[in-house]
Amino acid sequence: MDVAAIRAALGAACSGITGLQTWPDIPGQIVAPAWVPGEVTIDYDRTFRGGQAAGLTEMVVKGRLYASRADTPGGQSTLDGFLTPSGAKSVKAAIEADLTLAGTVRTLRVERVHSYAVYTVAGTDYYGAQYDVRVWAL
Amino acid sequence: MTLTPQVLTDARIYLESADMTGFSNKVEVTSSAVDLDKTTFASGGWNERTAGLFDSQVAIDGFWDVGDLTKPDDTLWANLGAAGTAITVVPTAGTVGSLCYLGKTLETDYKPGAQVGQLLAWSATLKGNTAIARGQILHPQGTARTTTGNGTAVQLGAVLATQRLYANLHVLSVSGTTPSITVAIQSNVDNTFGSPTTRLTFNADTALDGQALSVLGPVTDTWWRATWTISGTTPSFLFAVSAGIAPK
Numbered sequence: 001m002d003v004a005a006i007r008a009a010l011g012a013a014c015s016g017i018t019g020l021q022t023w024p025d026i027p028g029q030i031v032a033p034a035w036v037p038g039e040v041t042i043d044y045d046r047t048f049r050g051g052q053a054a055g056l057t058e059m060v061v062k063g064r065l066y067a068s069r070a071d072t073p074g075g076q077s078t079l080d081g082f083l084t085p086s087g088a089k090s091v092k093a094a095i096e097a098d099l100t101l102a103g104t105v106r107t108l109r110v111e112r113v114h115s116y117a118v119y120t121v122a123g124t125d126y127y128g129a130q131y132d133v134r135v136w137a138l
Numbered sequence: 139m140t141l142t143p144q145v146l147t148d149a150r151i152y153l154e155s156a157d158m159t160g161f162s163n164k165v166e167v168t169s170s171a172v173d174l175d176k177t178t179f180a181s182g183g184w185n186e187r188t189a190g191l192f193d194s195q196v197a198i199d200g201f202w203d204v205g206d207l208t209k210p211d212d213t214l215w216a217n218l219g220a221a222g223t224a225i226t227v228v229p230t231a232g233t234v235g236s237l238c239y240l241g242k243t244l245e246t247d248y249k250p251g252a253q254v255g256q257l258l259a260w261s262a263t264l265k266g267n268t269a270i271a272r273g274q275i276l277h278p279q280g281t282a283r284t285t286t287g288n289g290t291a292v293q294l295g296a297v298l299a300t301q302r303l304y305a306n307l308h309v310l311s312v313s314g315t316t317p318s319i320t321v322a323i324q325s326n327v328d329n330t331f332g333s334p335t336t337r338l339t340f341n342a343d344t345a346l347d348g349q350a351l352s353v354l355g356p357v358t359d360t361w362w363r364a365t366w367t368i369s370g371t372t373p374s375f376l377f378a379v380s381a382g383i384a385p386k
Contacts, residue, residue, distance in 0.1 A: 047201060049148040050160030051231075051280055056201065109255060136257065 001057045001137040002104060003040060009101040010037040010061060010133060014094045020082065029122045032068040033078050035091060037061050037133075052138060056106070061133045065091060066126040069118060079127045083113055095133060108135040150232035150279065151198060152308040152378050153225050153264075154348030156213040157279055162200035167227055167239045169194045169270050192385070194241055194266030196225055202250050202258035207346045208310065214248040214262050221267050224306040224350035226275075226380040233278050234290045240306045240380040241270040242350035268352065271304040273382020276323070276364040279310055283319070284374045289364035291329035297355030297383050303362075304352045305381040307340045317373035318344045321366045323381060325359035335359065354386060 008024035014035045015022045021034045030036065039062045047055035067079035081089045092110040099107045111132045119128040151158040151165055172190035204211040217223045221244045228238040243264035250260040277289045297303050305323050312319075320342040324334040338353045364379040 045147045045163075047161060047163045048146075048151070048159045048165075050150075050157065052160070055147065055160060055163070107257075111255065 001054075001059070003042075003059070006059070006101060006104045006135060006137065007037045007040075007061060009104045010063060010095060011035065013098065013101065014091055017082070017089060017091065017094055030066055030126070032066045032075070032126055033082065034066045035063065035082075036066070037063045046136070054138075057137055059135050059137065060111075061135065063091075063131040063133055064119070064128055065131065066119065066121065066128045069125045069127055076127050079129060083129060091131065101135065105135040105137040108133060144229065146229065148231050150228035150230075150378075151225070152279065152306070152310070152348075152380075153198075154213055154217060154223060155207045155309055155346035156210060157208065157308075157310050157378075158198060158200060158210060158213075161203055161210045162198055164197075164199035165227055166197045167194070167270070168197070192269070194243075194270035196227060196239075196241070196243060196264045197261065198264075199261045200259065202260050210260060211250065214245065214260065217245045218248050220245060222350060223264060223267075224308065224348040225264055226306050226308065226378065228275060228380075232275055232280070232378065234275055235292050236275045238273055238275055238380045238382070239270055240273055240304060240350075240382055242267045242304075242306075268350075269302070269304065269384035269386070271382030271384040273304070273380055275378065276305075276362065276381050277366075277377060277379035279308070279376060279378040282311075282374050282376055283366060283368060284372075286367045287365070288331070289366075289379070291326070291331060291361045291363050292381075293329070293360055294362045294381060294383060296360050297353075297357040299356040300385060301355045301383050302352040302386040303337060303355070303357065303381060303383055304350070305338060305379065307343075307347075307349045308378045309343045309345075309347045309375060310378065311374075311376035312343070312345055314373035315371035316344070317368070317370035317375065318342050319366055319368050319373070319375050319377065321364055321377065321379060323353075323379075324363055324365055325357055326361045326363075327359050329361050331361070331363060334363070334365075336365075352386075
């Protein structure tokens with residue numbers, strides 16, 4: 001399992017959403033609206049190994065979606081538009097369009113959005129929400 | 139005595155022609171005996187028991203996948219209700235000489251399912267159709283064989299007149315043009331195999347397959363090995379062989 005490649009593929013998966021800036025990992029500064037795959041939680045050995053270095057590995061990638069707070073109240077509406085489960089603006093739909101993430105995982109699911117709040121990045125406040133993307137890889 | 143604990147991360151599970159290892163995350167081998175009450179007035183105020191019929195069961199959990207008889211859904215669906223399902227469970231990496239549990243079983247249930255949003259999983263139960271034997275691996279699953287040959291000698295021990303040698307063959311991968319493999323189990327008085335005796339021969343396999351055979355004791359030889367005869371054009375086989383001794 002290549003964590004960096006998975007994170008990069010999560011960034012690339014959303015690059016087709018009009019107006020959304022994407023990064024392969026956590027940047028020092030962002031240009032909103034932005035999609036940033038970030039921290040990971042990994043559970044190893046979800047199956048027996050079968051001669052491999054590890055069995056099936058399960059990983060949850062925390063992705064954050066940011067929208068400008070300077071655009072009040074438009075910024076919050078911009079953020080809300082990306083949270084829809086389907087459609088051209090949907091982050092969930094964009095990621096789940098290819099369940100292998102360009103061959104980096106065996107399958108995945110965008111599980112939920114939470115922690116909808118105001119975040120400060122590099123001294124600037126943004127509306128933001130956090131995604132849990134669960135992937136399974138060898 | 140100090141404990142050497144074993145974290146179960148690399149258990150090998152061979153079910154017919156499927157190596158379930160990379161698809162499974164739980165395996166449990168149960169061997170049991172019915173306890174029969176033989177308490178009498180002369181038992182001194184305590185229950186007395188004796189063992190009745192022995193029984194065995196293998197329960198496996200895993201993640202669903204489909205495609206051919208190397209995958210769990212194809213294999214477990216095809217063998218549901220089949221009384222001769224060969225299974226070998228190895229708690230370690232499955233090299234020659236690794237301790238294993240093997241048997242011929244009846245697959246009694248197969249349950250694929252999951253809640254929405256979860257990985258599709260399954261569980262299966264295989265109940266013993268003969269003795270379950272505690273034996274060793276005679277041929278490892280990861281070594282491809284392309285020509286006729288003999289395996290490494292393993293000291294399983296002698297087989298008493300009240301016992302059988304049980305052996306399983308799991309043909310896990312087959313390639314080539316008209317490939318064929320015939321696997322046999324031989325014994326010898328020592329590990330030189332200077333004058334081996336063939337004790338049982340599996341049916342020739344030309345495709346993915348699993349077989350379970352046994353031979354009645356007594357056999358005074360204590361050393362055992364697998365041997366194989368391969369034919370075809372550019373044939374190649376991956377297969378695992380397990381063997382063990384248990385009451386008949």
